[in-house]
Amino acid sequence: MIFKRAKKDPAPQNVKVTLPQIKQAIRKFEEEMPSPINRTVLMLEDKSIDLNRLKRYLGGVSDQKFYMSRETFEIFAEEDKLVPYYLDMVQSAVDNYINDTGKLPLLEDAWLPEVHYRLLSTERYLKETPPFPLYITDEEMMLTHRSDHFQ
Numbered sequence: 001m002i003f004k005r006a007k008k009d010p011a012p013q014n015v016k017v018t019l020p021q022i023k024q025a026i027r028k029f030e031e032e033m034p035s036p037i038n039r040t041v042l043m044l045e046d047k048s049i050d051l052n053r054l055k056r057y058l059g060g061v062s063d064q065k066f067y068m069s070r071e072t073f074e075i076f077a078e079e080d081k082l083v084p085y086y087l088d089m090v091q092s093a094v095d096n097y098i099n100d101t102g103k104l105p106l107l108e109d110a111w112l113p114e115v116h117y118r119l120l121s122t123e124r125y126l127k128e129t130p131p132f133p134l135y136i137t138d139e140e141m142m143l144t145h146r147s148d149h150f151q
Contacts, residue, residue: 013060025057086130
């Protein structure tokens with residue numbers, strides 16, 4: 001009997017990646033997936049991105065952490081990992097408030113369309129207040145944490 005040697009895949013190379021590289025890898029991943037599958041399948045329970053599933057786009061495996069908002073699909077580096085947590089929580093509260101009242105929960109007399117956290121909290125739509133402002137954009141009433149989005 002002749003036994004063939006099992007071909008071993010070389011150990012994946014450990015790579016250091018940037019946020020733009022992660023975003024590009026996720027776009028490529030999404031382009032190659034069948035229609036109903038989107039980037040949220042890459043999310044783990046803690047909102048981090050499963051970089052093992054992106055190794056072919058990144059040229060290896062990274063031990064870095066990147067996070068994604070399930071509601072807005074925005075991607076963040078580890079130092080901003082709380083942003084997607086709050087984006088998702090507040091986006092849901094804003095959507096429910098709009099559905100129930102037909103109004104936007106905005107701070108009055110604010111220069112930018114900033115979410116009115118106290119209003120959402122007192123009306124029981126929001127259980128926790130983010131430590132930074134969030135803004136409602138014109139694009140499908142999605143939230144952003146970036147005030148420079150409006151300039």
